[in-house]
Amino acid sequence: MAPYLSMLTIMLFTHPLLAREPVVVQSAKCQDWVNYSPSYQCSFHNPTSPSSAIVVFALASGTPAVAVTKVTDDHKPDTNTYVQDLRYLFGEVQSVHFYSSAAAGKTRTVTLNANESTHFQVVLIEVAGLAPQQPLVDRTSVQDNGYNSGKTFTSGITEITTKATELLVGWTEQAYPNVMTFTDTSSWKLVEQEPIGGSRIAYRTTRSLGTFEYTGTFNGTGDYRVGAAIVTYKAADE
Numbered sequence: 001m002a003p004y005l006s007m008l009t010i011m012l013f014t015h016p017l018l019a020r021e022p023v024v025v026q027s028a029k030c031q032d033w034v035n036y037s038p039s040y041q042c043s044f045h046n047p048t049s050p051s052s053a054i055v056v057f058a059l060a061s062g063t064p065a066v067a068v069t070k071v072t073d074d075h076k077p078d079t080n081t082y083v084q085d086l087r088y089l090f091g092e093v094q095s096v097h098f099y100s101s102a103a104a105g106k107t108r109t110v111t112l113n114a115n116e117s118t119h120f121q122v123v124l125i126e127v128a129g130l131a132p133q134q135p136l137v138d139r140t141s142v143q144d145n146g147y148n149s150g151k152t153f154t155s156g157i158t159e160i161t162t163k164a165t166e167l168l169v170g171w172t173e174q175a176y177p178n179v180m181t182f183t184d185t186s187s188w189k190l191v192e193q194e195p196i197g198g199s200r201i202a203y204r205t206t207r208s209l210g211t212f213e214y215t216g217t218f219n220g221t222g223d224y225r226v227g228a229a230i231v232t233y234k235a236a237d238e
Contacts, residue, residue, distance in 0.1 A: 003237070004180055005039050009234050010127070011200055012123045013047075015100060016141045018132065019163065019164060019165035019186050019235045019237055020126050020129040020165070020204055020235055020237070021129060021201065021205055021207070021235065022128065022129040022130050022165070022166070022167035022233070022235050023051050023127065023128045023190075023204060024125060024126070024127055024131055024189075024191065025048070025049065025052060025126040025128050025179075026044055026045060026046060026048075026125075026126045026166075027044075027123060027124060027125045027191045027192050027201075028042060028043060028044050028086060028123070028140060028191040028192070029042075029122065029194055029195050030043075030122045030123075030124075031119070031120060031125075031194055031195075032119055032120050032121070033196055033197075036117045036118060037116045037117060038113060038116060038117050038118065038200070039111065039112070039114070040112050040120040040122065041109055041110065041111050041112075042109070042110050042112070042120075042122040042124055043108050043109040043110070044107070044108055044109075044124055044126060044150055046108075047106045047107060047108045047129065047168045048054075048104055048105070048106060048107045048108070048126045049066065049106075050099070050103075050105050050106060050198070051103055051128065051132070051149050051214040052104060052126045052127060052128050052130075053060075053100060053101060053102050053103065053104060053126075053127045053128075053130040053131075053136060053233075054080070054082075054101045054104045054107060054110070054124065054126060054127070055059060055098065055099075055100045055124075055125040055127060055167075055169060055231075055233065055237070056071055056082065056097075056098070056099040056101075056112070056122070056124055056138075056222050057097070057123040057124075057125075057169075057171060057195065057199070057201050058071075058096075058098075058099070058108060058112050058119040058120060058121070058123075059090075059094055059095065059096050059097070059120070059121040059122075059173070059199050060095045060096045060097075060114045060119070060120055061094040061118060061119060062093060062116070062118045062119070063095050063115065063116065064089065064091055064092055064093055066095050066115065066118050067087065067097070067114060067115050067118050068095065068099075068100070068112050068113070068114050068145065068188065069109070069113055069114060069115050070082075070113040071099045071110060071111070071112055071113075071115075071116045072110070072111045072237050073101070073108075073110045073112055074107060074108055074109065074111075074220045075104065075105050075107045075146060076106075077104065078145070078183050079106065080101040080104045080105065080237050081101060081134070081156055082099040082100065082101045082104060083100055083101070083134050083135060083136070083137070084097060084098070084099050084103065085098040085099060085100055085136070085137035085140065085228060085233075086098040086140045086142070086231050087133075087232050088142040088196045088227075088229055089234070090142075090144060090173070090174045090175065090227035091144075091175035091176075091225060091227065094145050094173075094175065094227075096142075096171060096227070097161065098118050098137075098140075098169070098171075098229075098231045100134075100136045100137065100155055100233065101134075101192060102131060102132055102133050102134050103131065103132045103133070104223045107227050109233055110122075111212070112131070118199075120197075121194050121197035121199045122177070123191060123192045123194075123199070123201045125169070125190065125201070125203075126170075127154035127190060127233070128168060129131070129167075129193070129235055129236055130167060130233055130234065130235060130236060131233075131234045131235065131236050131237075132236055133228075136233045137164065137231060137232070137233060137234075137235065138161055138162055138166060138232045138234050139159050139160075139161055139162075139212075139230075139232045140158065140159035140201075140229070140230065140231050140232070141154060141155050141156040141157060141158045141213065141229065141230050142155060142227070142229040142230075143156035143227070143228055143229075144225075144227060145225070145226040145227065146225060146226075147150055147223065147224060147225050150173065151217055151218050151219060151224065152215070152216070152217050152218075153172050153182075153215065153216055153217070153218065153226045153228045154172040154214070154215045154228060155170060155172075155212050155213050155214040155215070155229050155230035156228075156230075157211045157212070157213045158211050158213065158230060158232060159211065160209060160210060160211050161206070161209050161210060161211075161212070161232055162209075162234070163188075163209070163234045163235060164206070164207055164208050164228075165205070165206065165235035166202050166205065166206050166232045166233050166234055166235055167203060167204075167205055167232070167233040168205065168212055168214070168230060168231075168233075168234065169190075169191075169201065169202075169203050169230070169231050169232075169233065170188060170201070170202045170203065170204075170207060170214025170228065170229065171199060171201055171227075171229045171230075172199075172200050172214065172216065172226060172227065172228040172229075173197070173198045173200065173226065173227055174198050174200075174218065174225065175198045175225045175226070175227065176200035176223060176224050176225070177222060177223065178196070178197070179221065179224075180198075180218040180219065180220040180224055180226070181220055182216055182217070182218045182219060183216050183217050183219075184200075184202045184214075184216040185214075185215045185216050186202065186216075187199065187204050188202040188204045188214065188215075188216070189202060189203055189204060190202050191203055200229060202214065202216075205235075206232075212230060212232065213230060214228055214229070215228075
């Protein structure tokens with residue numbers, strides 16, 4: 001019996017399905033269509049927990065060259081380090097970014113800096129259960145769905161993930177004139193939807209290795225050029 005128990009214990013502690021499943025703790029959305037400043041701040045409703053990670057979505061637009069160049073926060077005594085996980089230029093003038101910081105500690109306000117004056121769309125996500133060190137990002141995929149008469153969208157399919165348990169974060173937006181109503185595929189949960197800019201952030205988790213895409217549908221009249229992206233983040237091991 002003892003050898004059997006020992007082998008069972010080894011299996012339990014090494015099986016990939018025992019990775020901690022990530023949990024979205026809180027989120028916040030912010031946008032600025034008035035000031036067009038090269039710097040912008042967005043705050044969580046509550047300070048983050050010490051072991052949580054922070055995922056930052058940001059969209060800056062105006063010219064093909066515009067980009068978010070730096071992300072910092074109010075963690076003391078020093079700001080956390082944010083790594084850019086994805087940059088995607090959509091619709092020629094919309095620069096889509098994902099940044100993340102592992103084990104970010106107690107943080108409330110995130111500051112974003114761009115290389116020129118712009119308007120910002122920002123979504124902050126506090127996530128428990130992600131890996132405690134960078135790089136958190138595993139796989140990414142982006143797709144310009146064009147003027148899609150079928151009114152469906154996809155981020156395109158990622159390469160196969162390297163961990164069984166991951167957090168998948170999806171973005172989609174109608175470039176202009178933001179008149180569509182989006183519905184995610186049933187496995188995805190809405191995090192935040194920007195009221196003016198239109199960016200929609202959703203998430204899901206996975207418990208097996210595979211290739212993944214962010215998908216859904218949209219409805220409305222008028223022009224509907226739609227972009228989408230997916231970023232996958234590695235879970236912490238038990």
